[in-house]
Amino acid sequence: MSSQQNNANRNMSEEKERQRNRTIDKEAQRANLVKSGNRFITKFISAISDDQHLPKEQKDKYIQRLLHAIFFIGYVNDPSVSPMEFLSNINNLWEVIKKKYPEPCEKYLTHLPRQTPYSILLEYMGRNMPSNDTELMKKLVTFNTSLLQLGHENQEALMANDFSFAASVIACSKYDDKKTSISTYGASLSCKGKDLRKLMIAISTLHVWHKAISYVVCCGNRGDRIEFYNHFYCNAFNVAYNINAQKYMYIPVSPCKLCHKMYKNVTFCPGFDNKNASWAYGNCGETESFSKLLLRLEDSKNYHLFTVINSKEKSLNGLDIEDTFNKEHKKPMTDYVNNILKQRKFNFDPKDWQLFSPV
Numbered sequence: 001m002s003s004q005q006n007n008a009n010r011n012m013s014e015e016k017e018r019q020r021n022r023t024i025d026k027e028a029q030r031a032n033l034v035k036s037g038n039r040f041i042t043k044f045i046s047a048i049s050d051d052q053h054l055p056k057e058q059k060d061k062y063i064q065r066l067l068h069a070i071f072f073i074g075y076v077n078d079p080s081v082s083p084m085e086f087l088s089n090i091n092n093l094w095e096v097i098k099k100k101y102p103e104p105c106e107k108y109l110t111h112l113p114r115q116t117p118y119s120i121l122l123e124y125m126g127r128n129m130p131s132n133d134t135e136l137m138k139k140l141v142t143f144n145t146s147l148l149q150l151g152h153e154n155q156e157a158l159m160a161n162d163f164s165f166a167a168s169v170i171a172c173s174k175y176d177d178k179k180t181s182i183s184t185y186g187a188s189l190s191c192k193g194k195d196l197r198k199l200m201i202a203i204s205t206l207h208v209w210h211k212a213i214s215y216v217v218c219c220g221n222r223g224d225r226i227e228f229y230n231h232f233y234c235n236a237f238n239v240a241y242n243i244n245a246q247k248y249m250y251i252p253v254s255p256c257k258l259c260h261k262m263y264k265n266v267t268f269c270p271g272f273d274n275k276n277a278s279w280a281y282g283n284c285g286e287t288e289s290f291s292k293l294l295l296r297l298e299d300s301k302n303y304h305l306f307t308v309i310n311s312k313e314k315s316l317n318g319l320d321i322e323d324t325f326n327k328e329h330k331k332p333m334t335d336y337v338n339n340i341l342k343q344r345k346f347n348f349d350p351k352d353w354q355l356f357s358p359v
């Protein structure tokens with residue numbers, strides 16, 4: 001056999017090996033997704049059912065939003081996971097859920113989620129805790145730890161690193177001018193699996209986030225930024241699992257390079273460190289928490305609290321922002337989402353997306 005043939009054969013077998021590994025990776029990722037979804041749904045429903053303070057109507061809405069987000073992620077995952085698979089190991093649970101919450105069990109095929117599952121959990125846990133970070137982190141540690149405990153004889157163990165919906169960073173943004181004090185929480189985008197993170201960033205940018213935030217997420221790479229006026233603060237926490245203590249911990253973390261560049265005149269705690277990494281635009285918990293904060297402030301105040309400045313140092317008004325976003329970013333982002341959803345045979349009108357809001 002010639003050496004050329006030898007090389008060709010070796011390349012072919014290496015390619016086959018790579019393909020086999022990719023399939024194993026995909027199957028392992030899918031198995032983790034099923035386990036994580038199962039555990040997340042059962043623990044979330046149990047935590048919310050035990051909540052004595054939340055009215056039933058609101059409990060049902062949180063549960064439906066969580067079910068929809070997990071079913072949607074399962075459906076668009078490659079290979080796909082059906083809602084029934086998430087709940088199949090517990091007797092009748094799928095039947096009970098389908099009867100009690102028919103909306104998310106149908107609309108995961110036609111409607112898009114507004115938030116990731118972990119962001120829904122964070123909103124639920126943080127809703128009565130304005131600026132009490134320590135208390136919130138304690139509640140999250142308890143919840144995260146409960147995900148790893150077996151609650152049912154048919155359940156397989158879930159390792160901390162395998163939890164598909166984990167948000168590595170939680171950010172708390174705050175506006176406090178002594179007269180008005182508002183805090184909001186945000187989770188980093190927590191979707192393991194190809195395309196999912198990018199998909200959630202695109203949906204959030206197009207339909208969920210405050211327009212100024214969507215603008216800098218798209219244009220931050222050329223130096224465009226938000227200059228906040230005074231009184232803006234942000235604390236972020238990185239989740240880590242301590243194997244020896246078998247415990248989650250939230251450790252204060254300073255902003256990444258991109259957040260530091262996009263969000264100016266904010267008192268970050270801990271402060272910026274030049275050695276920090278850069279994550280993808282829109283990925284960080286800071287983005288979601290600042291977006292929520294600006295939306296809340298817009299509702300409660302009628303004067304400006306920030307300016308968007310472009311790379312030529314020009315201040316932009318709301319119309320400039322929308323104009324640039326629509327001209328340069330709306331179409332490619334929309335096309336990206338439409339392509340992914342078409343590939344996954346999602347049943348929707350590409351020109352008229354519907355977002356899930358339980359009735």
Ligand SMILES: [Zn+2]
Pocket residue numbers: 255256257258259260279284286
């Ligand atoms: Zn960041």
